[in-house]
Amino acid sequence: MPGPILGIETSCDETAASVLAADGTVRSNIITSQHRVHERFGGVVPELASRAHIESIENVSAEALQQAGLSWMDLTGIAVTQGPGLAGSLLVGVNYAKALAYALDIPLVGVSHLEGHIASAWLQDPAFPLPCVVLVVSGGHTHLYYKDITGQCRLLGATRDDAAGEAFDKGAQLLELGFPGGPAVDRLARLGNPEAIPFPRSSIRKGSLDFSFSGLKTALLYRLQKMDKQARAAQAADLAASYQEAIVAVLVEKSIAAVRSSGACALAVVGGVSANSRLRALLQQRALSESLQLSIPPLAYCTDNAAMIAAAGRQALLDGLYAPLDIDAKASLACSFSLSGPTG
Known part of the structure; x- marks a missing residue:
């Protein structure tokens, strides 16, 4: 060791x-x-x-x-x-x-x-069970994986356009909330009504575990174009809350659907967007109602x-799988998942 x-x-x-x-x-x-x-x-x-x-x-x-x-x-x-x-x-x-x-x-x-x-799902809880479904949700990635008993991962679904974190950042830009966008939307959304504005929630097609957030961003843009500056300011919190809800509700529903279809009884949610307070709250509610074990890493x-x-x-x-000293950085490195099992 x-x-x-x-x-x-x-x-x-x-x-x-x-x-x-x-x-x-x-x-x-x-x-x-x-x-x-x-x-x-x-x-x-x-x-x-x-x-x-x-x-x-x-x-x-x-x-x-x-x-x-x-x-x-x-x-x-x-x-x-x-x-x-x-x-x-x-x-x-x-x-x-x-x-x-x-x-x-x-x-x-x-x-x-x-x-x-x-x-990171196993850093805080090394005993978190396999098999499970893992949602990786960040600025550049929104992927659902089935992680089997050996620790190997199989892709179940992915975004077809914008990642969830990218959708948060673009929404924050449209709402003029600054950078980084995700935390800014999260903070403002706490003051608003998540059901105030019926933003679209893309489901691709029935049974699909893929994601799409580009239409949501466009819907926000069109709504803002129809509002004057005073109306935008008055409804800023509701806009943020409703936009956020359209993202996190889809993340939760797809994750639960993946757990059901895979036969797993545990769900791990990781990545920068997993820090979102509304996403964490909805996941905890659904995990309780579905009797699922849930792992969301601490914010750190x-x-x-x-x-x-x-x-x-x-x-x-x-395992002795050392890299040579001439390895290069790879901006588009694909996942092998040979290293992703729980540490023992």
């Missing part, structure tokens, strides 16, 4: 490092956000993100070790996000991890960002973090 593992995550606009102990428990989880760098642009600027990662990664990694009470020489392996993500951001993390692995003469493993999110493990990367990479290190 390996000793302490350092996880590194730089796929988008968070620079993160985490140390996992030999038994898989999280010893530290440090995240530096770039929101202030990007907020005036209304979204992530890839070049600025890369530069910010370069400025932060050494200090973030050192802080993770310090918080864990360890030195560099105590590490026995490194797990780094290899993709998918922004190419420049990924390069910073991958090259830093390769340099560390070479200097310390310890194994390196490249991890899919999606496999990391899936692994919902958004991009390195603990999930270390957790996903830990199994590869246990």
Whole structure:
């Protein structure tokens, strides 16, 4: 069994490092956000993100070790996000991890960002059961998977256009709520009526587990175009609440349908959008009424973090599936799911 593992995550606009102990428990989880760098642009600027990662990664990694009470020489392996993500951001993390692995003469493993999110479901609850359905819902991904008893995943459904997190961000832009959009919509929606405005809830076709959110964004745009500035201000909270409800209601219904059709009795929901307060509340209500076991990570493990990367990479290190020191960042890395089982 390996000793302490350092996880590194730089796929988008968070620079993160985490140390996992030999038994898989999280010893530290440090995240530096770039929101202030990007907020005036209304979204992530890839070049600025890369530069910010370069400025932060050494200090973030050192802080993770310090918080864990360890030195560099105590590490026995490194797990780094290899993709998918922004190419420049990924390069910073991958090259830093390769340099560390070479200097310390310890194994390196490249991890899919999606496999990391899936692994986060077991960080807080290592005994969460298999088989289960996993909803990965973030800024760039909205996927439903069936995770079997061996830990392997099979795709059940995915978005056909915008991801749920992207729909939140675009909605926030239309509502002029600033960046990042998801939390801004969530905050304002708490003051509104989620049933005030009947936004469309796409179901694709009967029985399909795929998602589509582009029509919802268009519906919000058309409604706002028909409203003057005063009306927009007066109905801002209701607009946010109703728009949010149209997203999260579909996420919940598709997830429950996936559980029923797969025969699983457990549901895990991971990714940045899983931090949404309304989504968490609806999931908890439905899980109770459906007698399902539900896993939603604590907020610290919902958004991009390195603990999930270390957790996903830990199994590869246990299995001796080391990466060569010439691995490259892959902005469109596909998931193999060979590393996504619960850690043991």
